[in-house]
Amino acid sequence: MTSPALTHSALCDTAKKWLTRSNSQRGHGCHVALSECRSGWGGEMPDAIGYRSISSTVPRTETVVVEVKVSRADFLADAKKPHRADGEGMGLYRYYMCPEGLIKPEEVPPRWGLLWVTARGNVKPILGPVALSNNCGTFDAACLEWQHARNTEREIWLLVRVMARIDDPDKVKNTINAALREQKRLSEIVVTQDEKIRKLQASQVMQSFEPVSSTELLVAIRRKTNPTSTPQQRQPKQLQTQEMTMPDAKPIQPVEVVRDPSGYFCHPSFQWDHLTTYEDIRKWFADHKLEHVIVSMQDQLDADEYEARLEADNHDADGWNPKPPDDGPWFILSIHCADDGPCCVMAKPALSEAQRVA
Incomplete structure (x- = not known):
């Protein structure tokens, strides 16, 4: 029985976060990740899909699909779906994600990766490029044998549908940037006001001391540096030194x-x-x-x-x-x-x- 924390919805959120992890954290480093988005009427609805743009001599885009399975029946039925035919589905790289031990490595179709999620919610790579390398220098080479022929038209269509929901992407971006600028401005005001308060408090502390005239200060210095025939002069030298020493905190x-x-x-x-x-x-x-x-x-x-x-x-x-x-x-x-x-x-x-x- 699936743990309450490892429901289908919870694992979809986990898959979405995992897609954006860097290679060093055993992820694909996707720049955009979506979950449970339909790719057309009656078409494939990946549980999670990530898009990654790669800047190189020939710029390219990679996609990673994660199918979440929380039951054996769901996993066994997945192979019968029409978009599982070669070249029909989405995802240059594809993974199954399930509670730990639900799917065995030997049951996974060719070129599919496998991600187990522990009872604590940690993602443990079992199969796929991320299980072989967490080094950006060797990751691309490890990926080659795991690539699928994919339906890029369907992947682009899905992105367009998601962008359409946003209405005006530039407006959203400008609103977010304006909010960040306002946050920075308010933070600077808080820091400035805090510094003014500290200075004001220090000034109030100084004003709480009774003022001392220059004459009184001079007399006090003379008593310390050149004592006359006072009770202090008759005190042992060691005691006088202790009195002139600053008390310990x-x-x-x-x-x-x-x-x-x-x-x-x-x-x-x-x-x-x-x-x-x-x-x-x-x-x-x-x-x-x-x-x-x-x-x-x-x-x-x-x-x-x-x-x-x-x-x-x-x-x-x-x-x-x-x-x-x-x-x-x-x-x-x-x-x-x-x-x-x-x-x-x-x-x-x-x-x-x-x-x-x-």
């Missing part, structure tokens, strides 16, 4: 990690934003005498599990429990989303110079 203590619905967390003492520089962060750790390390979810999760999260468009950190690099007294400062996905900042008290030597 308040130690950062571990707190209970309470994560939000997306799995993210930030220690109350570890508050940074997108304007904070790496030098600011390094100085903060040094001032608080902390060592730190950054671990990523991609490095710690099982490869199949991580890929399944990407397939499901889940870019949050929920369900991931970051692991420290060793058995030291590490505690979590932040779980947040970085350019490479969720990551975690951990810290522990830094060793003193004497401890390092020992």
